[in-house]
Amino acid sequence: MLKSIITIAITVLLSCSSRAVEIDYWQYSYKSRIDAMDKLINAFEIKYPDITVKHTNFPYAQYRTKVAAAVSAGEGPDVVQLYYGWLSDYRRAKILKPLSNELFPRSDIEAEYFPLVRLMKQDGDYYALPTAVRSLGLFWNKKLFKDAGLDPETPPETLDELLKMAKKLVKRDKAGNIIQVGLTMGPINQDHNWWREVLVRQFGGTPYDKNTSKVNYFNDAGIKAFEYYVRLLTEHRVSVVDFMDKGEIAFKAGRAAMHIDGSFVLSTFDRARRLDYGVTELPVHNGVKANFSSYWVNGITSKVNKKKQAAAEKFLKFITSEPAQQLWLDEVGELPSRRAVALREKNLKHPKYGPFIRGLEYAVTTDFKSESAQRKTFVDMFDRVVLTNMGIIDSLRIGAMEDQIIISEAQKR
Template sequence: MRISRRALALAAAAVLALPLSACGSGEDGGGSTDASGKVEGDITFQTWNLRANFKPYFEGLVADFEKKYPDTHVKWIDQPAEGYADKISADAAGGTLPDVVNVSPDLVAPLAKAGLALDLDKAAAKYRPEYLDGAWASHRIPGTSGTYAFPWYLNTGPLFYNKALFRQAGLDPAQPPKTYDDLFADALDMARKSGGKVATLANVPTIEDFGRYGVELMDQQGTGFAFNDAKGVELLTKYKELYDAKALDPQALTATPESSGKKFLTEAVAMNPGSALDLANFQKQAPNLYKNIGITDQITSTGHVNMYVMGVMVNSRTRHTAASVAFAHFVTDARNQMSFAKQVAIFPSTAGSLDDPYFTKEDGTDETRVRIAAAKSLKTAVNYTPVLFSDQMKTALRNEVAKALQGKESPKAALDNAVKACDQLLRQQG
């Protein structure tokens, strides 16, 4: 996936609409779930917009694997970010899906439903203890019993805030909000004391925000959504209060992560989520903001921050199951994940890696401070976005949230309508 300023996973690709009869890539049309055989054969590995910046790393990775297993040959291909989901869908339907594929949880869900993703709980259970619990669980599909991709790189990040805007509003910049009650109270204070000129937040609540707030997002069977419960209505009601008071930026209804980031960069809003990658950008593009930057933890009612995760899936129809599983594990093992994490601001999903001094030893810089805090929080982080929650569902939720904020519907009616629309889309997925 594209490694962006917003830390890899904010622009999730559209969920795939695959027919359940879709074929895999093996020319004989079949494959094996037995990964215990000899590691041999020619396999294809597909990544998501990584060649431009990381070609030497991946070429070295392939060379190391082929040296370890001389009877293998790995062909590495890289697809652009644009249209990645469509490309996977077309390959799956046409029987040309690569043996090993870089996926996000929402992309692996329809492949698993179509029988094209190898169940690693059966084929690679021996590797399960090597990964963080939350990371391994991120590629499980509600209503099924399997795990359908090795977890790869993770990301999360803090909340940044503008200390100068806090001071101007009479708020203590050394005491940023730690709870949702604090956040909503401070946001209303800032809007009131600035005459509505300074908003605290630039984004409407997303499915991740409902998750962090403690809302039950989906039933355990994966057959329906549940974010229209009392707690979900409570959160949206609070956002409605912020919107009416101009504590939520008026353009939040149509904001993108990029536009929200720009609002924070130009000091038009007081708080915005981000990652260690953002600090260098602040320093370069907004030195005044950088001078006044505050860094605090994600706000959550659950005690678990949100985690973005990428994975590596094995095509269940591969003709070389042992080689494909071995390579997918090799890409995501502790040594190679650690090597990749030192090239870009991402985090390994392997157990114990986050205890490395690189993620624990302070050196006095803000970049290291953010990296250490993020690594600590990732040990118990959760991927709140349900794997079955497609881009169409995100749009449906966003549209209903906008109606509630504008007063066209009550928060309860808006979330009821959003759940109804998402449930209908879920049924269409098959």
């Protein structure tokens, strides 16, 4: 009797454990993203009780290496979040599997998502899908506008207005040191994106050719765009580079009147007390609207075996679904990648999300070969001018050359 009970118990236990699947999900650590993902996982596990999801986070700085190292050793995540710019690298290293066309039909993706997602299609297959995307916006501090005698509800609409207002908003102490900047400048933060994809286009150029195989900004448009950016500092003195260490901190502390950044900083600014700010679309120039978008995508790794495949696909479908995207917007402040969710009336009219979502319609995405290295070419390009007095054209030439080397090297591989 006892023996048979035990036998049954063991069989039941075994069958249970063989049916239950655990999958690993990795993303980098950022508080609001972690909390939102935990909520999604909870909902997912209620919907699919036989699947559990283990959620692991790493700091951004080490994230990329860790994923590569772990998956290549047959460990690590089953479903992984990665920066869109890493896709080519990850695909080459065989870290990702293509998404099945039955479960994630190409035509549906192309119809339902914003066009920038197409960068995730390589050789005819989609490799990953975003939950959310981000674009850039111009933040302005209403109180500082009022103090400077400007209308706190009217942010600049053009680059010329931006400059004019910034001049009025900068404040100096008796020694002449700037103690409040008109516009933050952080080439290493978001400004390199603003310059590359927005300013260059607004001054009549395109940063790269169609396949991103050639640098295309060492020309009149590039020079003018670079001039505009550099002169904010050198000629018009409306800013201090990396003011208070990071523009975001200065804006949060009420020491910067205007600041260009991604939608993801909204949550940071909302936490700051006594910060009365607004967001608007990036200023236009020559009638050209432009914006930069970046995003994180979720893909299924090559280590996933048959047993976990179905679970991983269900999970990926779940975290890119419409409800998940709305939750991500509400919790993280990152914009839905599906048009249907983004263009909902309440999102489009939202005072803070609206400008970013409107920006998405004309946003472009840089096909980075190496984001950090390409970012550095711009930072150095800028520093050469402002720190070593090199001419704008000479520095731009060197920067374009360095950028071209990075691109060519990547293509050789």
